[in-house]
Amino acid sequence: MKITYYGHSCVLVEAEGRSVIIDPFLSGNPASGIAPKDIHVDAVLLTHGHSDHFGDCIEIAKANECPIIAVFELAEYCRSQGVQTYGMNIGGSQSFDGFKVKYTLAFHSSSVSVGDTWVYAGEPGGILLTMGGRTFFHAGDTALFGDMRLIGEMNKIDAAALPIGDALTMGPEDALLAAKWLQAEKVLPVHYNTFSGIHQDGALFCERLSQEGIKGYPLKPGESFEI
Template sequence: MKITYYGHSCLLVENGEHRVIIDPFLTANPNSGGTTPDEIKVNAVILTHGHGDHFGDTLQIAQMNDCPVIATFELAQYCQSKGAKTHEMNLGGKHDFGGFSVKLTQAFHSSSVFDGKQFIYAGMPAGVLLSMGGKTLYHAGDTALFGDMKLIGERNRIDIAALPVGDNYTMGPEDAVTAAQWLNVKQVIPIHYNTFPVIEQDNKRLKSLFGDADIRCHTLQSRESLEI
């Protein structure tokens, strides 16, 4: 499994011919490394929730790749109303897409889509268990720390977790370390930080906090890749 980070919470995950992108916030993302939607070649777009800094360029990428948007029911319905192909799911559900599988977990956050002049309810936010090439990535989406992360860790063999660390809107670094421990993971990619002033964090401190818990912290730069 190869994972490429495009800033904020956006990850492109691939194994051979199978490629998916999670939360493709690119065009308006100051930390995307100048990545444009037309550079992205994928088999699917996966969304954790509807907020603009995650929904981002979803519709353009889905259209250009003629691929489905995988999301919770209400968010998938919204994408479908905008002309996108979709595969709707909901929390606790799993589906095999051929070459990769997706299971949605709960996340403690909110979810809406801004459609011109108003916010539209976009269903429950989610975390994503993405299995591909014999490896499993847990993308927690935007979430607070919650006790059932222990259950997620007990019931799934997770090779690496992408955890929000920015605080204010999501978990902060200390809670993210606890989350990693509960998930039984030894490798973490911090996400949802350093995009805006209110969620700025220090990479050296992140590495130290996770390192003290014997967890390897990959503070990836935009467009940097990691293979597991």
């Protein structure tokens, strides 16, 4: 499994000829390093509806004629925009062609911006993605919560993407504990340095991970690692 980071919380995951993108906030993020038209995937996965995660999902899904997989209410909103969708919910899993998705808890909020209003977009979630015999956990936007320990006990997590920005999600201290509870072998810090108020030192966070025996990857947009 190859994991490529495209800024903020966006990752492209590839294995055995299949590829999916999670939270494709690209055109609105000057640090993404890639344009939506250059994304070629079999599915788009969303953790929740906020614009810095929803991003370019509609454009990418239409261009690739692929589904958007999301929690039910968010999937229905995407369907209303003229794309294929597959609605799921927290705790549920589903096998697709070449990969499996399971939604986990995430403690945050979720809504879609429509004009001057915000539309409820269902519960936020984390995503357990299994491809090519490996499992990648994208925590989405979340606070630290005790059931992360249970997620780690129930699943062999080869790598995890954890938010460290603080203010809107957990910060580095809580993310370090989350990494240990999840028993993740490798960790990609996400959701930091994109906006004011969420500035963090990703390299320092990864140094602290290494002290706990966990390999951290403070990637720049466009960089990858494999598991």
